[in-house]
Amino acid sequence: xxxxxxxxxxxxxxxxxxxxxxxxxxxxxxxxxxxxxxxxxxxxxxxxxxxxxxxxxxxxxxxxxxxxxxxxxxxxxxxxxxxxxxxxxxxxxxxxxxxxxxxxxxxxxxxxxxxxxxxxxxxxxxxxxxxxxxxxxxxxxxxxxxxxxxxxxxxxxxxxxxxxxxxxxxxxxxxxxxxxxxxxxxxxxxxxxxxxxxxxxxxxxxxxxxxxxxxxxxxxxxxxxxxxxxxxxxxxxxxxxxxxxxxxxxxxxxxxxxxxxxxxxxxxxxxxxxxxxxxxxxxxxxxxxxxxxxxxxxxxxxxxxxxxxxxxxxxx
Amino acid sequence: xxxxxxxxxxxxxxxxxxxxxxxxxxxxxxxxxxxxxxxxxxxxxxxxxxxxxxxxxxxxxxxxxxxxxxxxxxxxxxxxxxxxxxxxxxxxxxxxxxxxxxxxxxxxxxxxxxxxxxxxxxxxxxxxxxxxxxxxxxxxxxxxxxxxxxxxxxxxxxxxxxxxxxxxxxxxxxxxxxxxxxxxxxxxxxxxxxxxxxxxxxxxxxxxxxxxxxxxxxxxxxxxxxxxxxxxxxxxxxxxxxxxxxxxxxxxxxxxxxxxxxxxxxxxxxxxxxxxxxxxxxxxxxxxxxxxxxxxxxxxxxxxxxxxxxxxxxxxxxxxxxxxxxx
Numbered sequence: 001x002x003x004x005x006x007x008x009x010x011x012x013x014x015x016x017x018x019x020x021x022x023x024x025x026x027x028x029x030x031x032x033x034x035x036x037x038x039x040x041x042x043x044x045x046x047x048x049x050x051x052x053x054x055x056x057x058x059x060x061x062x063x064x065x066x067x068x069x070x071x072x073x074x075x076x077x078x079x080x081x082x083x084x085x086x087x088x089x090x091x092x093x094x095x096x097x098x099x100x101x102x103x104x105x106x107x108x109x110x111x112x113x114x115x116x117x118x119x120x121x122x123x124x125x126x127x128x129x130x131x132x133x134x135x136x137x138x139x140x141x142x143x144x145x146x147x148x149x150x151x152x153x154x155x156x157x158x159x160x161x162x163x164x165x166x167x168x169x170x171x172x173x174x175x176x177x178x179x180x181x182x183x184x185x186x187x188x189x190x191x192x193x194x195x196x197x198x199x200x201x202x203x204x205x206x207x208x209x210x211x212x213x214x215x216x217x218x219x220x221x222x223x224x225x226x227x228x229x230x231x232x233x234x235x236x237x238x239x240x241x242x243x244x245x246x247x248x249x250x251x252x253x254x255x256x257x258x259x260x261x262x263x264x265x266x267x268x269x270x271x272x273x274x275x276x277x278x279x280x281x282x283x284x285x286x287x288x289x290x291x292x293x294x295x296x297x298x299x300x301x302x303x304x305x306x307x308x309x310x311x312x313x314x315x316x
Numbered sequence: 317x318x319x320x321x322x323x324x325x326x327x328x329x330x331x332x333x334x335x336x337x338x339x340x341x342x343x344x345x346x347x348x349x350x351x352x353x354x355x356x357x358x359x360x361x362x363x364x365x366x367x368x369x370x371x372x373x374x375x376x377x378x379x380x381x382x383x384x385x386x387x388x389x390x391x392x393x394x395x396x397x398x399x400x401x402x403x404x405x406x407x408x409x410x411x412x413x414x415x416x417x418x419x420x421x422x423x424x425x426x427x428x429x430x431x432x433x434x435x436x437x438x439x440x441x442x443x444x445x446x447x448x449x450x451x452x453x454x455x456x457x458x459x460x461x462x463x464x465x466x467x468x469x470x471x472x473x474x475x476x477x478x479x480x481x482x483x484x485x486x487x488x489x490x491x492x493x494x495x496x497x498x499x500x501x502x503x504x505x506x507x508x509x510x511x512x513x514x515x516x517x518x519x520x521x522x523x524x525x526x527x528x529x530x531x532x533x534x535x536x537x538x539x540x541x542x543x544x545x546x547x548x549x550x551x552x553x554x555x556x557x558x559x560x561x562x563x564x565x566x567x568x569x570x571x572x573x574x575x576x577x578x579x580x581x582x583x584x585x586x587x588x589x590x591x592x593x594x595x596x597x598x599x600x601x602x603x604x605x606x607x608x609x610x611x612x613x614x615x616x617x618x619x620x621x622x623x624x625x626x627x628x629x630x631x632x633x634x635x636x637x638x639x640x641x642x643x
Contacts, residue, residue, distance in 0.1 A: 018522070018524075022524055022527075023524070025524075025526060026524040026525060026526050029525075029526040029529075030433055030525070030526075032425060033425045033426070033428050033429035033432075033433055034429050034433065035425075036421070036422050036423075036424075036425025036426040036428075036429060037425070037426040037429040037430055037434070037443055038443075039422050039426065039496075040426055040443060040446055040447050040450060040496065040497070040500065041442075041443060041446060043450060043461075043493055043496065044446050044449075044450060046461055046465055047453065047457065047458075047460075047461050049464075049465075050460055050461050050463075050464030050465050051457075051460060051464075053464065054460075054464050102357065103357045103360055103361055104357075105357075106353065106354045106356070106357025106358065107354070107357045107358040107361060109354050110351075110354035110355055110357065110358050111358070114351055114354060114355070123358060123362070126362055126365065127358070127361060127362070129365065130361060130362075130364070130365045132547075132550065132623075133365075133368065133554075134553075134554025134555070134556075134593060134619070134623070135554070135555075135556070135557075136554065136556045136593045136596045136597050136600070136616075137368070137372070137554070137596070137616050137619075137620070138368075139597070139600060140372070140596060140600045140612055140613065140616060141367075141368045141371060141372070143600060144371060144375065144609065144613075145367060145368070145371045174361075174364055177361050178361075181361075205344055205347050206347055206351075207344075207346060207347040207350045207351070210350075228452070231452060232452075234454070235452075235453075235454025235455070235456065235457075236454070237454065237455065237456040237556075237557035238556050238557055238593075238597060241557075241560075241597065241601075242597060242600045242601060247601070264454065264456050264557070267456050267459075267460075267561065268456065268557060268560045268561070271459070271463075271560045271561040271563070272560050272598075287460065287561075288460060288464075291456075291457050291460045294454055294456070294457060295453065295454075295457050298452060298453065298454055299449060299452070299453070301452075302448075302449055302452035303449065306445075306448055306449075306452075
């Protein structure tokens with residue numbers, strides 16, 4: 001990287017090129033590392049290949065009337081209402097962002113602007129532990145604790161008895177708080193101190209400085225954090241599968257207190273139930289169809305999010 | 317932040333007096349409320365973590381008090397009183413082994429290429445972008461990749477001809493591929509932290525690039541790489557969604573060959589499988605309260621213990637390498 005090999009001088013008195021075995025090994029290792037890097041490209045290609053090679057049958061054979069006209073997702077009996085799942089995903093993601101947005105941003109502003117170094121050093125790792133909790137564990141927690149204690153308290157015991165979009169959404173929200181907090185904290189810490197000093201010099205209070213100077217200066221990073229969190233929430237499977245309250249099939253509902261399937265939970269339901277992914281007709285193909293839709297959405301969001309992250313890094 | 321220039325000349329009391337004089341007699345109520353609201357946001361997240369731990373300990377410790385080792389050693393069963401998680405432990409151990417064998421060399425190799433060899437051109441930029449995007453692909457989509465590619469490929473390798481089988485090897489490969497982008501990114505960060513002077517010095521005494529990497533760069537970056545590697549394993553152990561799609565077994569008696577006495581028998585790789593997160597997900601959705609609450613939480617405790625064990629190994633190894641580096 002930092003050195004380039006010099007061409008040997010025309011009439012070299014001494015041969016400086018060294019042991020040929022060393023050189024051969026040198027070239028070999030370059031190839032080995034290059035191949036390893038190439039594997040990542042291969043994986044992307046294989047993802048696309050597997051999605052489309054198994055999913056094309058759905059596009060070719062499905063009765064599109066059941067995809068856009070029906071309001072029932074029941075793949076084993078041939079009803080593929082994609083709107084049901086999209087609305088499920090949007091509602092769960094919406095609830096998750098209502099939880100993770102304020103909590104994550106509040107925590108980020110506190111850590112970046114208010115916390116003393118010692119407090120920051122203790123609290124931040126604990127937040128990182130939360131980020132490392134496996135999503136099945138949060139699914140269990142959402143069903144066992146969030147549903148009765150949060151949903152039940154808000155909407156009556158009956159609503160909190162089993163899983164619902166609300167319980168699942170809160171669970172997903174808890175999962176994305178650390179992501180929102182850490183990406184937006186990075187963005188706020190990247191804001192130069194001179195801006196804060198200028199604001200204080202004009203007589204602004206700390207709250208005014210935080211809200212009117214630091215947050216606007218870091219806004220692209222904060223937006224990126226929220227975009228990445230939405231993408232993460234859309235792709236989150238286990239929390240919704242366990243705490244979403246529906247199995248195998250779902251009807252079109254918008255009320256978050258109801259139970260339904262999201263795209264991801266529908267995939268997990270399709271794949272489980274029996275020991276193998278089986279089913280009549282297009283059930284298996286619909287699994288890949290959902291994969292394609294989900295992949296397209298999350299990829300789009302990630303590309304935008306990552307681009308925004310890089311943009312603000314270049315500014316400061 | 318850096319507003320404390322007065323502090324250099326005055327005492328704390330004087331500072332307070334100055335602040336008071338500047339502010340007047342009014343107390344900045346809104347500012348204080350705002351600060352406490354922010355702190356509350358952070359504390360709520362931490363309280364949720366505490367509630368999570370308390371709830372799982374409360375639900376899950378009972379099964380260990382009642383049945384102890386029997387729960388870890390038992391097999392999957394439809395009867396809650398007999399059900400145990402030995403097959404899940406074996407499955408998770410082998411998933412961790414497969415991830416270590418497949419994802420570590422590939423991840424480290426790719427990171428070394430990108431940081432030490434790759435020319436700064438469009439292809440390199442594309443590979444980097446591709447890895448970042450792969451890291452954001454939902455885990456359930458990796459499950460589809462595993463089902464379509466690895467189950468078919470390895471099923472033909474292990475199974476009878478033409479019979480599609482979901483094997484533990486296929487699941488391990490799927491999770492290895494899932495954690496690969498994270499592995500590459502964390503290794504790249506570790507390699508970037510190696511001071512350029514060390515490389516230059518090694519080149520200066522005539523090392524080839526590979527020698528610089530092997531003797532200087534990798535040893536220096538080892539603590540960071542190890543941390544990334546073990547975080548990847550922890551992530552893989554906790555993932556359930558890809559396993560569901562790849563076709564983990566939920567209720568079976570066919571896994572009788574799996575038991576804790578021969579955990580490390582590689583023959584497990586050829587068979588049908590389950591894993592701890594898979595068992596948790598199935599039991600959490602079961603209708604019987606014994607499965608849904610006690611056994612699911614008990615399995616969560618076992619899985620978290622496993623993850624914790626991996627993380628402590630990470631810390632021990634990192635400390636050893638750090639000592640070597642400074643000593």
